[in-house]
Amino acid sequence: MSPTADITPLLKIMARLRDPETGCPWDKVQTYQSIVPFTLEEAYEVADTIERMALDELPDELGDLLFQVVFYCQLGKEQGIFDFATVVDRVCQKLTSRHPHVFGDIQLTSTTQVKQTWEAIKAKERQDKSLHSALDNIPVSLPALSRAVKIQKRVARVGFDWPDLGPVVDKIHEEFDEVLYEVKQKDVSPQKVQDEVGDLLFAVTNLARHLKVDPEQALRQANRKFEQRFRGVEQKALVSGKPMESHSLQELDVYWEQVKQELS
Helix, strand or coil: CCCCCCCHHHHHHHHHHCCCCCCCHHHHCCCHHHHHHHHHHHHHHHHHHHHCCCCCCHHHHHHHHHHHHHHHHHHHHHCCCCCHHHHHHHHHHHHHHCCHHHHCCCCCCCHHHHHHHHHHHHHHHHHHCCCCCCCCCCCCCCCHHHHHHHHHHHHHHCCCCCCCHHHHHHHHHHHHHHHHHHHCCCCCCHHHHHHHHHHHHHHHHHHHHHCCCCHHHHHHHHHHHHHHHHHHHHHHHHHHCCCHHHCCHHHHHHHHHHHHHHHC
């Protein structure tokens, strides 16, 4: 099949997969809800591919993500609610209305002005939809770190934010002390510990936002770094001839420091 910019072949493939008589047994039984985990997985695979700069793999991953969109559109079409054309029309309208400096008469000369205008238009859209809180319409299904950032950005836009880093850092120390207080109790409450750890993570996320660091991306990077280093530790343990489990923590820590030096 030769490359094409026409979406029609993909829509036809999706329709065949969902055909009640001749379609795929797996595809035929899927619902909006059952597809969501796969959509999230495909989105993360796109992000991972970009972060690894494996751009030769990106078309495949973007195709998998596009297929998720087409799947939802097929479900909507079957129910007579919407189809792919509806989705395209909606996003075109949204992009046009949110870029008045490109498609209208407004003159904006900086990214800051563009962002402010974008947020003002989005706020008006929420108001038109009878959404009354600054926190309305933030998806609950977002990854917790990403949702925390969205919550913090929303409240910051209405003035609920510290103007500098000092109070942000102080809050982290306060939440850390509260975690330690709970774990030192005679009768430790797991629920209270969880609550305080959650508050600490929220405070650290707020620091990342103030530093203009994406905490989700930063944690993924930290995960990759730890994994790479730990694999190096495993390799050194293997070379030593002694099982990993037979090493003391001090011995493994020596390996860890060696790997850090080698990878730096």
